[in-house]
Every structure is written in C-alpha cells, then in structure tokens.
Amino acid sequence: MARLILGVNNCWAVKRWVEPEAWVEITATKLDLRYVQFSYDLLDPRSNTQAVDYMVHRIIDACRSYGVVIQSCFTGLAAYSFNLLSHPYLSVMIDGYDWYVRAIELASRFKAEAVGGHVGAMSVRDYRDEARRTYITSILLDSLKSLSYRASDLGLKSILVEPMPVPREIPASISEAEYMMRELSKDPRASVKLCIDLGHACNPEASKPEDRDPYEWVRRLARYTPCIHVQQTDGKADRHWPFIEEYNTVGIIQPSKLISALEDGGAGQVYLFLEIIHPFEYPDDKVLEELRESSRYWRDYLET
Numbered sequence: 001m002a003r004l005i006l007g008v009n010n011c012w013a014v015k016r017w018v019e020p021e022a023w024v025e026i027t028a029t030k031l032d033l034r035y036v037q038f039s040y041d042l043l044d045p046r047s048n049t050q051a052v053d054y055m056v057h058r059i060i061d062a063c064r065s066y067g068v069v070i071q072s073c074f075t076g077l078a079a080y081s082f083n084l085l086s087h088p089y090l091s092v093m094i095d096g097y098d099w100y101v102r103a104i105e106l107a108s109r110f111k112a113e114a115v116g117g118h119v120g121a122m123s124v125r126d127y128r129d130e131a132r133r134t135y136i137t138s139i140l141l142d143s144l145k146s147l148s149y150r151a152s153d154l155g156l157k158s159i160l161v162e163p164m165p166v167p168r169e170i171p172a173s174i175s176e177a178e179y180m181m182r183e184l185s186k187d188p189r190a191s192v193k194l195c196i197d198l199g200h201a202c203n204p205e206a207s208k209p210e211d212r213d214p215y216e217w218v219r220r221l222a223r224y225t226p227c228i229h230v231q232q233t234d235g236k237a238d239r240h241w242p243f244i245e246e247y248n249t250v251g252i253i254q255p256s257k258l259i260s261a262l263e264d265g266g267a268g269q270v271y272l273f274l275e276i277i278h279p280f281e282y283p284d285d286k287v288l289e290e291l292r293e294s295s296r297y298w299r300d301y302l303e304t
Contacts, residue, residue, distance in 0.1 A: 002262045002263055002269075003269045004267075004269075005270070006033060006299060007033055007035030007273045008291075008295070009036075009074060009273045010037070010042065011039040011041060011077075011276075011277055012277070012287060012291055013042060014039060014042060015280060018042060020055070020062040021058070024059075024066050025066060029066070030288060031295040033295060033304055034069055034304060035071045036068055036070050037070075037071060037072045037227070038073045038074065038110065039073075039074055039076040040079060040117075043055050043106070045102035045103040046098075046102050052106065059110070060109075070111070071114075071227070071271055072107070072113055072114040072115060072116070072227060073106065073114075074117040075116070079117065079118060080118045082099070082121075084118065084121070085100070085144070086122045086136050087123075088132075093139070097146075100119075100143075104159075105154065107151075108151075108155055113157045114160050114226070115151065116158075118164065119140065120140050120170070121168055122169075127167065140170065141184060144159055144161065144190070145187050145189075148190045151191070158191040158192060160192075160194065160195040160226075161192060161193070161194055162196075163177050163194065163200055163217070165200045165203045167205050172203055173206065174217055174220050177194060195225070195227045195228065195229060196221060198233065199231045200238060201214040202233070202237050202238055212235065214235070214253065215261040219265040222261070222262050222266055225270060226268075227270060227273060228258075228272050230253070230258075231253070231276060232247045232253050240276055241276070242276045243276075243293065243294040244290050244297075248297075255301040272298070272302060274295065274298065276291060278290070
C-alpha cells in the first residue's frame with residue numbers, strides 16, 4: 001500500500017517571502033506542513049560562496065527551529081529558461097552540467113534526499129533532425145548517470161527528472177519516460193527517478209490520448225516516482241492553480257483519483273508537493289490564503 005506524504009514546493013515564496021525565517025515559519029504554522037521541496041529560485045546554486053554560505057546557515061537554522069525538512073531541491077523558473085544538458089553546443093552543455101553539479105552540492109548541504117527538475121531542452125533544429133535528436137538524448141542519459149554518481153557520493157538518494165509538456169524537453173511522453181527509466185536502470189550505480197507534475201499532461205502535440213491523462217502517467221510510472229507535483233489544472237495548459245472552490249469546479253485533479261492511480265501503479269512512499277504558482281502581481285495576502293486552503297484540502301487525505 002502506498003504511503004503518501006504531503007509537502008510543498010516553496011516556489012510560492014520566490015520574490016515574496018525570501019527570508020528563510022519567513023517561508024519556513026509560514027510552511028510550519030500557516031500551511032501546517034513539515035516537508036519542503038526547495039526551489040533554486042530562492043538561492044541560485046552558482047551564487048558566490050559568501051552568499052551561498054550565508055543563506056545556507058540561515059535556512060538550516062530556520063528549518064531546525066520549526067522542525068521543517070528539506071526533502072529535495074528543484075530547478076525553478078530561472079533554470080527552466082536554460083537548455084542545460086541538451087544545449088546544441090558542447091561548451092554550453094558542459095556549463096549546464098556544471099550547474100547541476102553545483103545544485104547537487106548545495107542539496108547535500110541541506111541533507112536533502114534528491115535534487116532535480118528540468119534537465120534539458122533541445123533546440124528546434126536539433127529536435128527536428130532525427131540523428132541529432134538521438135545523439136543529444138544519448139548525452140542526456142549519460143549525463144544523468146554521471147550526475148547520479150556525484151549525488152550518491154554526497155549522500156543523496158537520487159537525481160529527479162521532471163517530465164515536461166514540451167516535446168523538445170525529453171521526456172514529454174509516457175513512452176519516453178519509460179524508455180529513459182529502462183535505459184538508466186541498466187546501470188546498477190545510477191539512481192535516477194521521476195517527479196511527475198500532474199499539470200504537465202497537456203502536450204498540445206501529443207499523439208496518444210494517454211499522454212494527456214495525468215492519472216495514466218501516474219499509473220504507468222508510479223514505481224519510478226518518489227515525488228509528485230500537485231497542482232489544480234483543467235488539463236488544457238500547465239496552470240499551477242490552487243485548490244480552491246473557483247478552480248476545483250473546473251479542474252480535473254482530485255485526491256481520491258490520484259490515490260487510486262498510485263495504488264494501481266504499485267507506488268511505495270511518495271511525497272506529494274503542492275506546486276502552486278501565482279502571478280507575481282497577485283496580492284500577497286491572497287497568495288497565503290489560497291495556499292492555506294489548498295493545504296487544508298489535501299491534508300484531509302494524506303499524512304503531513
């Protein structure tokens with residue numbers, strides 16, 4: 001039977017509650033949650049040493065004070081703008097690899113279990129050239145294996161790959177994700193898992209109906225998925241809506257259906273991280289109000 005634990009990706013704090021004491025206190029006392037997936041939009045892994053050291057100490061102290069645990073660390077909107085491990089030019093691809101090495105090192109300082117997110121985006125030209133697409137994919141897989149070795153050396157359990165709704169950002173289909181997991185599992189030293197986002201089953205170019213069904217993603221890939229991003233969505237776009245009445249009436253994400261899909265897929269322990277992203281111009285107090293309501297909505301179904 002699956003053990004499901006509710007947490008939150010702290011992307012909601014970006015540019016608003018950037019002080020560690022602020023977002024940690026809100027997580028613990030306003031959202032009543034203990035587990036956090038830390039967004040690297042709050043601290044770039046390649047910031048200078050003094051900035052990183054200062055923030056790491058404040059974050060660790062705040063988490064210790066409130067009993068909050070950073071379970072994993074994740075790319076945010078900034079890194080999502082980069083091609084990272086799938087850039088067409090080798091020198092820039094290597095720079096993307098270095099970004100991930102720094103991300104692993106920072107995650108280890110938080111004693112996180114995993115680190116990952118968006119791993120790579122191909123250029124239009126590369127994606128439309130079958131030979132180049134195959135070549136870039138092979139480099140991506142080798143890079144992920146190598147990064148997982150580094151992560152293991154520093155005490156992390158795995159690298160996390162987030163499937164995306166853009167075809168050029170592999171994996172963007174269930175079959176691609178299955179292929180990636182099969183290939184990577186051939187290496188007994190490699191530990192690469194998935195973080196499925198329930199709102200990413202909206203690829204407008206998907207050729208199979210299953211790829212637009214978030215529950216089918218979960219059923220088919222549950223055994224590779226130690227954490228999931230939970231957002232309300234209508235299935236037409238990557239909405240990142242909160243779980244409030246306005247959106248629950250039109251949204252397709254329901255706790256009971258997700259739990260059933262995880263059980264059907266043979267899931268073990270899975271962290272469900274609320275990943276709710278409001279526009280930057282949205283009123284701050286409304287952000288907190290809707291986060292609290294979303295947390296209450298899911299806490300009725302899950303451990304916290």
